[in-house]
Amino acid sequence: MRRLICLLVVSLFTTALAQQEQVTAGFIYVGPTDDNGWSEAHDAARQLLDDEFDWLTTIAVESVPEADAEPFIDQLVQQGANVIFTTSFGFMDATVAAAARYPDVVFAHATGFMRAPNLATYTAEFYQVYYLNGLMAGALTESGTVGYVGAFPIPEVKRHISAFTMGVRAVNPEASVNVRWINSWYNPAAATEATQALVAEGADVFAFTEDSPTVIQVAAESDLPSFAHYSPMLSFAPEHVVSGQLVHWDRIYRDILTKVHDGTYTAQNLQDVDYWSLLFSGAVEVGADEEVMINPAFEEPLRARMVSDSELGEVSVYDLVMTRLEQMSQETPAFDPFTGPLSDRNGNEVVAAGATMSPEELASMQWAAEGIEGQWPDEP
Numbered sequence: 001m002r003r004l005i006c007l008l009v010v011s012l013f014t015t016a017l018a019q020q021e022q023v024t025a026g027f028i029y030v031g032p033t034d035d036n037g038w039s040e041a042h043d044a045a046r047q048l049l050d051d052e053f054d055w056l057t058t059i060a061v062e063s064v065p066e067a068d069a070e071p072f073i074d075q076l077v078q079q080g081a082n083v084i085f086t087t088s089f090g091f092m093d094a095t096v097a098a099a100a101r102y103p104d105v106v107f108a109h110a111t112g113f114m115r116a117p118n119l120a121t122y123t124a125e126f127y128q129v130y131y132l133n134g135l136m137a138g139a140l141t142e143s144g145t146v147g148y149v150g151a152f153p154i155p156e157v158k159r160h161i162s163a164f165t166m167g168v169r170a171v172n173p174e175a176s177v178n179v180r181w182i183n184s185w186y187n188p189a190a191a192t193e194a195t196q197a198l199v200a201e202g203a204d205v206f207a208f209t210e211d212s213p214t215v216i217q218v219a220a221e222s223d224l225p226s227f228a229h230y231s232p233m234l235s236f237a238p239e240h241v242v243s244g245q246l247v248h249w250d251r252i253y254r255d256i257l258t259k260v261h262d263g264t265y266t267a268q269n270l271q272d273v274d275y276w277s278l279l280f281s282g283a284v285e286v287g288a289d290e291e292v293m294i295n296p297a298f299e300e301p302l303r304a305r306m307v308s309d310s311e312l313g314e315v316s317v318y319d320l321v322m323t324r325l326e327q328m329s330q331e332t333p334a335f336d337p338f339t340g341p342l343s344d345r346n347g348n349e350v351v352a353a354g355a356t357m358s359p360e361e362l363a364s365m366q367w368a369a370e371g372i373e374g375q376w377p378d379e380p
Contacts, residue, residue, distance in 0.1 A: 019263045023053075023083055025253075026076030027060040028069060030088035031186040037211030037231050038185065042087045042110075045249035052254075055261055066090030073098040077105060083260055085253070086110065088185065089154050095119065104267050106260055111156050113363050115274065118267035122252050122275035123156070124283040126230075127163040127362065128328045129245045130207075131337040132286050132321050133227045134167020136242055137205045139305040139317040140225055140298065141168075144175045147203030149194045149215050151185050153377040155365045157209050159338075162369035164207055166337050169371045171307045171317050178203055179374035188214040195219060205242075216241055225298065227288075234289035242298045246285040252277055276359045279329040286325060294321075338362065344380070345370050 027046050031039035043060060050058045059079055064072050069091045076084055077098075083106045086095045092112040099107045099119040107119040115121055137146050146168055150157055165177040178198055182190035191214040195206065199222050206226040208215040213236040219226040220237035228234065228244025252275050259265040265273070277283035287293045294302065302318040309315055312323060327335035340351030344367040351357055357365070368376045 020082070020261050022055055022057070023257060023261050024057045024059065024080045025083040025085065025257060026073075026079070026081035027058065028064050028072055028076070028084070028086045028088075028091060029060065029062045030066060030090065031063060031211050033060070033062045035186050035211040036213050036233065036236075037229055039087070039211060041231050041247050042085075042249050045253050048250050049253055049257060053257070053261075056257060064091075066094075069094035070098060077102055082106065083108070083257065089156060090152075106265060106267050106270065108256055108270075115271050117269065117271050120256070120265070120270040120273035120275075122256070122277070124247045124249060124252060124277045124281075125359075126245050126247075126284055127159050127337070128279050128333075129284055129286050130160045130164040131167040132325055132328075133207060133243055133245070134164040134169075135171055135317055135321050135324065136167075136294070136298070136302060137164070137207065137227065138168035138170065138172035138175055139302055139307075140242065141172060141175055141205045143202045143204045144172065145201065145203045146175060146177045147195065147198030147201075147206045147219075148177050148179045149191055149198070149206070149208035149210055150179050150181045151209040151211075152183055153181055153375075155363060158368070158376075159362050159365045160209065161372065162365070162367070163337050165369045165371045169369075171305065171320070176371050176373050179372060179376070181375065181377075182210060184210070186211045188212045191215055192218050199224070213237075232287070232289040234292055234295065238295075239297060241288045241295055243286055243288050243294050246287045246290070248283050248285065251281060251283040274359075278333070279325070280331050280333075294318075343370060344368055345372050345376075346379075348380075 029039040033043040046058050061072050085108050087110045089111045095109045096114050099116045109121050111123045112121050168175050180194040191210045195215050195218040204224050206219045213233045216226045216237045220240040225240050225242050230245050230247050234241045288295050303316045305317045336356050338357040340355045341353040342351035344350050350367050366378050
């Protein structure tokens, strides 16, 4: 076993392998490349690397329905792609099937868990960042109700909402996070409706998983703060975006493609390759925009809100955020929000005292943290 720059769990072969002199990489996106969110972030990384490497050619297909991905994968193979990245959880079954049909093509699936000799998995993992966003949200809510617009109730989104909620409750133990699902990755109309409903129910701070700035814009119309999702979104509401999550997919794609090019990765040795890229990797970052970790408009209220921490004593939320960021940015984090004892919202112990959830456990997580309100499909 060895650790890659943006990898927590991966097994590599050490034998010398043939170099792949020319690489043609195909990318499949679930949304449009101008969504200001998830798909745009992937495509920005693709373009960056296409310009960076003279041995690399890239092809991209946008707005692919998750249930209909296989014909698009076939199309990329016919266009000469020898590496294919499928960038949404719902592409998993299609990717597994295609990997079996094209055993000489290298596949990598984002946020999934099924692998094969020619199929790796990868994710830029944000639960640490969501926890930090939650600390800030908990300090800023006046009503005690934080709104969250969720895309699909899959383990990835569930663990992010739970991490966010644990952050909220760490500074505001009586606060709740009210979740509304829209069952879509990109649906501004549904996101608008969900946000407006949460405002009507008393939510006064917002976070979301939907690949547009809609929630930010709707919340700003009611003069309410919010947190950006995966991309720089400060410009959409400069006086209302507090912070958020930023992703640098190029860190992961550069590593994978370089290893395909130099022969380290082949279509025969990817069974145990899984990128789980946390803060330490540099693939994920806290921020409302590039070089704006916390909107200066919110620094004063975060510094003014004091909390009592068992480790740090009396501390401002601003300083607590900075301390936790430093602790979680270490190669071996000194703090992890998913360290027990933890109970779910039904009072069941889900993490024992002193234990920390593993990447495998987090990848299949279904339970809801204490303080989450609203529907939670497949709740244990």
